[in-house]
Amino acid sequence: MSVVIETSGLTKVYQMGEVEVHALRGVDLTVEDGEFVSIMGASGSGKSTLMNVLGCLDRPTSGEYILSGKNVSELTPNEFAEVRNTRIGFVFQVFNLLPRTTALDNVELPLLYDHTGHVRDARAEAVAALERVGLGDRITHEPSQLSGGERQRVAIARALVNRPSIILADEPTGNLDSVTSVEIMGLFKELNSQGITIIIVTHEHDIAEYTRRMIEMKDGAIIRETMRAGRQPE
Amino acid sequence: MRLRNLLKIALKSLTKNRMRSLLTSLGVIIGVGAVIVMIAIGQGAQADIEQQITALGANMVMVFPGSSWSHGVSQGAGSRNRLTLDDAEAIRERATLVTAVSAEVRVSAQVIGGDSNWSTSIQGVDPEYQEVRDWSTVAGEFFTARDVRAKAKVAVLGKTVADNLFPGSDPVGERIRIRNTPFKVIGVLESKGQSAYGSDRDDVVMVPATTALYRLSGGRYINRIFVSAVSTEASKATEDELIAILREEHSLEPGEDDDFRVRSQAEFLETATETSRVMTLLLGAVAAVSLVVGGIGIMNIMLVSVTERTREIGIRLAVGARASDVLVQFLTEAIVLALVGGLVGILLAIGVSVFLDRVIGMTAIISPGIVALAFCFSGAVGVFFGYYPARKAARLNPIDALRYE
Numbered sequence: 001m002s003v004v005i006e007t008s009g010l011t012k013v014y015q016m017g018e019v020e021v022h023a024l025r026g027v028d029l030t031v032e033d034g035e036f037v038s039i040m041g042a043s044g045s046g047k048s049t050l051m052n053v054l055g056c057l058d059r060p061t062s063g064e065y066i067l068s069g070k071n072v073s074e075l076t077p078n079e080f081a082e083v084r085n086t087r088i089g090f091v092f093q094v095f096n097l098l099p100r101t102t103a104l105d106n107v108e109l110p111l112l113y114d115h116t117g118h119v120r121d122a123r124a125e126a127v128a129a130l131e132r133v134g135l136g137d138r139i140t141h142e143p144s145q146l147s148g149g150e151r152q153r154v155a156i157a158r159a160l161v162n163r164p165s166i167i168l169a170d171e172p173t174g175n176l177d178s179v180t181s182v183e184i185m186g187l188f189k190e191l192n193s194q195g196i197t198i199i200i201v202t203h204e205h206d207i208a209e210y211t212r213r214m215i216e217m218k219d220g221a222i223i224r225e226t227m228r229a230g231r232q233p234e
Numbered sequence: 235m236r237l238r239n240l241l242k243i244a245l246k247s248l249t250k251n252r253m254r255s256l257l258t259s260l261g262v263i264i265g266v267g268a269v270i271v272m273i274a275i276g277q278g279a280q281a282d283i284e285q286q287i288t289a290l291g292a293n294m295v296m297v298f299p300g301s302s303w304s305h306g307v308s309q310g311a312g313s314r315n316r317l318t319l320d321d322a323e324a325i326r327e328r329a330t331l332v333t334a335v336s337a338e339v340r341v342s343a344q345v346i347g348g349d350s351n352w353s354t355s356i357q358g359v360d361p362e363y364q365e366v367r368d369w370s371t372v373a374g375e376f377f378t379a380r381d382v383r384a385k386a387k388v389a390v391l392g393k394t395v396a397d398n399l400f401p402g403s404d405p406v407g408e409r410i411r412i413r414n415t416p417f418k419v420i421g422v423l424e425s426k427g428q429s430a431y432g433s434d435r436d437d438v439v440m441v442p443a444t445t446a447l448y449r450l451s452g453g454r455y456i457n458r459i460f461v462s463a464v465s466t467e468a469s470k471a472t473e474d475e476l477i478a479i480l481r482e483e484h485s486l487e488p489g490e491d492d493d494f495r496v497r498s499q500a501e502f503l504e505t506a507t508e509t510s511r512v513m514t515l516l517l518g519a520v521a522a523v524s525l526v527v528g529g530i531g532i533m534n535i536m537l538v539s540v541t542e543r544t545r546e547i548g549i550r551l552a553v554g555a556r557a558s559d560v561l562v563q564f565l566t567e568a569i570v571l572a573l574v575g576g577l578v579g580i581l582l583a584i585g586v587s588v589f590l591d592r593v594i595g596m597t598a599i600i601s602p603g604i605v606a607l608a609f610c611f612s613g614a615v616g617v618f619f620g621y622y623p624a625r626k627a628a629r630l631n632p633i634d635a636l637r638y639e
């Protein structure tokens with residue numbers, strides 16, 4: 001198996017006036033292609049900060065991040081944008097959909113910013129992505145006309161639409177009830193079985209149960225890793 | 235393909251946020267529309283005044299007796315009055331840039347005719363007065379040079395006088411008495427209406443200049459000499475020529491002050507134009523305020539939406555938009571709003587101007603320069619406040635833009 005994500009000594013320091021907040025204190029993490037990883041930890045332990053760095057939404061203060069053999073810190077801003085556009089799909093706790101914009105238009109968005117020119121029919125691909133998350137009959141709905149679970153499905157469809165090899169999800173079920181959470185986790189599991197590398201952040205144990213590998217963070221560092229053998233819930 | 239996508243995104247964003255789009259364009263519309271209308275009214279007024287004065291004959295030059303209005307304080311009209319019929323005659327014989335010359339002698343008198351009497355102004359003039367003032371008769375005829383030489387007792391009535399002395403009947407051939415001298419009415423003048431100063435120009439009786447001077451006023455001096463220059467452009471040269479002739483006539487030594495004054499209609503025109511320019515400037519200042527108000531409107535709505543838009547930019551960056559993609563989108567939005575608002579403002583201004591012109595009867599002249607200026611200014615304000623906050627947001631990390639509040 002090939003390594004897709006490799007970090008060494010990642011740190012992130014936020015300067016709050018006089019005070020320095022060390023959100024990450026040297027994170028070494030290796031994720032292989034096709035893995036399903038969960039990151040757990042108390043609030044404020046640096047999970048989101050790590051995810052944002054991995055998702056190329058933010059840059060670390062120091063340390064190395066190699067994504068599929070490429071040193072991310074050497075990328076230009078435009079290459080950075082291209083990584084977000086084509087290689088990584090990001091799912092937020094608060095969905096971050098464009099308001100007053102249909103599900104279809106939201107999902108189509110990454111394709112409109114595609115610079116590689118491989119997008120043939122953005123509409124059709126967006127519809128396909130929505131069907132893949134089970135929202136084929138909701139494509140003209142706007143976020144305000146969708147339930148929380150449906151909104152998160154739209155966000156997942158948007159993360160999927162440009163066929164990324166990695167999906168990062170920061171507490172994707174944090175705003176959902178338990179039944180809906182189970183559905184969303186089922187969806188992630190299915191996507192993982194189709195070969196997509198998935199990392200999710202959660203602070204609920206039964207959500208983490210879905211993944212084979214569990215990582216625990218505390219005070220900006222990884223303190224424990226658990227590999228679970230055997231079956232996971234279907 | 236990419237640019238087309240970005241334009242598509244911009245247009246979608248505009249239609250999705252109708253209220254914001256509308257309010258932003260409204261600022262541009264008010265700015266552009268108000269400025270154009272204000273300036274159009276100012277320039278219309280200016281043109282009105284110019285046209286009124288030109289209608290009096292832009293090539294007209296007048297000679298006044300040398301009372302001291304040249305020195306600001308009047309020492310009494312005619313205090314040094316030295317204008318005579320001979321002066322008019324000298325101009326007629328020697329001036330080369332002149333097509334018509336008429337003396338004017340003014341006498342106020344009671345006119346008795348028909349069954350009533352009427353106090354009016356008697357003007358003693360030469361036949362060329364008709365040409366200088368462009369004033370024809372509607373009944374009968376004007377007197378001739380022979381009448382002038384003969385000091386003939388003939389009169390041409392202004393419309394007001396004719397209506398008052400001979401209501402409902404033709405005064406031509408009737409007899410009237412002015413200061414007990416009998417006159418024969420030989421014509422009626424066309425109506426000229428009110429003068430620019432509000433007096434009734436038809437309240438007049440015209441008689442030969444010689445008759446007025448020798449039979450009515452009994453003096454030696456005349457009130458004015460009217461001259462038609464060959465062209466408006468020649469009026470300055472004509473003034474110089476008249477000054478030379480009259481100085482010689484009056485035997486003035488070099489260095490001695492003129493004892494008369496020459497003024498051309500062109501000069502009056504300049505003064506009046508200057509006045510109305512000041513007015514246009516004033517209206518322009520009001521218009522500038524509208525522009526600023528419109529600009530502030532645009533600015534407000536843009537700044538109010540900046541939080542929402544920063545989050546939107548964060549979302550776009552997070553799914554892979556480059557900073558330049560976001561900028562193209564926002565620039566497009568701003569330009570479209572400015573263009574649409576500007577065009578609507580121009581159309582509205584044209585509509586209002588036409589309404590003022592046709593319905594209210596006010597002259598309003600739309601000047602392309604002002605249209606361009608107003609358009610560019612509001613456009614620039616719209617584009618600046620639409621684009622500048624977006625530029626700031628697009629330079630943020632996606633995560634910082636998403637977190638912005």
Ligand SMILES: Nc1ncnc2c1ncn2[C@@H]1O[C@H](COP(=O)(O)OP(=O)(O)O)[C@@H](O)[C@H]1O
Nearest residue numbers: 014016021023042043044045046047048049050
């Ligand atoms: N933008 C920021 N500015 C300052 N401090 C921040 C910022 N984002 C996160 N932090 C701080 O960094 C630490 C880790 O935050 P975060 O990664 O969001 O934790 P988690 O997602 O595990 O709850 C926290 O102490 C938090 O207060």
Ligand SMILES: [Mg+2]
Nearest residue numbers: 047048049170
């Ligand atoms: Mg978090």
